[in-house]
Amino acid sequence: MDAEQEVISVHEDGRPDRPWIADGSCPVETCGTVDSRIYAPPPMNLVFPEVVPGDALRISASTFQNWKRCPGNAEARLRGLHPPESRHSFAGSLAHRLFKRHLTDGPIPEEEFAMVCRQEIGSTNLKFRLAEAGLRKMSDLEPLFDEARDLYRRFRMLPAGGFREGEVSLEHPLPDAGITLVGVVDAVFEDDGGVRLVDWKTGGVHDPEAQMGFYAMLWALARGELPAAVEALSVRSGEVYRDTPTWETARSVAEEVAEMVSSLRTAWERGGDADRYGGPWCSWCPVLEECPEGQTASRLLD
Numbered sequence: 001m002d003a004e005q006e007v008i009s010v011h012e013d014g015r016p017d018r019p020w021i022a023d024g025s026c027p028v029e030t031c032g033t034v035d036s037r038i039y040a041p042p043p044m045n046l047v048f049p050e051v052v053p054g055d056a057l058r059i060s061a062s063t064f065q066n067w068k069r070c071p072g073n074a075e076a077r078l079r080g081l082h083p084p085e086s087r088h089s090f091a092g093s094l095a096h097r098l099f100k101r102h103l104t105d106g107p108i109p110e111e112e113f114a115m116v117c118r119q120e121i122g123s124t125n126l127k128f129r130l131a132e133a134g135l136r137k138m139s140d141l142e143p144l145f146d147e148a149r150d151l152y153r154r155f156r157m158l159p160a161g162g163f164r165e166g167e168v169s170l171e172h173p174l175p176d177a178g179i180t181l182v183g184v185v186d187a188v189f190e191d192d193g194g195v196r197l198v199d200w201k202t203g204g205v206h207d208p209e210a211q212m213g214f215y216a217m218l219w220a221l222a223r224g225e226l227p228a229a230v231e232a233l234s235v236r237s238g239e240v241y242r243d244t245p246t247w248e249t250a251r252s253v254a255e256e257v258a259e260m261v262s263s264l265r266t267a268w269e270r271g272g273d274a275d276r277y278g279g280p281w282c283s284w285c286p287v288l289e290e291c292p293e294g295q296t297a298s299r300l301l302d
């Protein structure tokens, strides 16, 4: 440790405790020998904006992403409606379990693959989703395991250095707003630059900006620090979306989430529904059958 460093103390936020060092000289003159990190600007914090009061809501990244596409879709999910389970989504969920197992317990030997799949289904809520996905017979499982095996083989080719945690649950209650922000990040990596939040896609990457922006905002609120990067990665195609969040972008996402909460509560207070905008997302909307806008969009896009 240099002599100058010994006599300069700093506040927790990095500001020098006093501008002059013990021998009376100005620390600016000694900046070549003082660790520059002690002069780093204080960390910014994130304050969630005020919202229209109303019933308690749990807001997830997918709620926000769906609201950005169509407010009616987010409204349906907040009311507890969800699209029916499909074999494809079931295989994706199983593959995510295998990814986490690989990173925490090591590679899955080929001869144990089917047994591990059965273990993952039997020990998680996947077992309750089998029937809804139309997977009623043992013979239905073989093609399902083949799809999961293909995704797992592709996953094993991805770099895994710096892995810290898998399936990280984040929850940040905001009692004054009457909402709780929630999310599950597939994996957290620690690189030289800091923490990187990763979401693995078993299909295409599509438009992950809202989802990944929500994760960055939620991480900042729950952990008090910004992630250095957020990443959505298609295991199937190798396509990658990567962004470097800033406090400004996190604040901007928080403002949009607050706007979502206020606009939905205002619509409900007036006895109305949220606006509906049709698009490709209608095909996995839980209220498609009763939504004229969605049915028109589906006809035009088919």
Ligand code: SF4
Binding pocket: 070, 071, 072, 073, 276, 277, 278, 279, 281, 282, 285, 286, 287, 288, 291, 293, 294, 295, 297
């Ligand atoms: S079907 Fe389409 S337009 Fe209708 S609420 Fe759902 S996403 Fe919106």
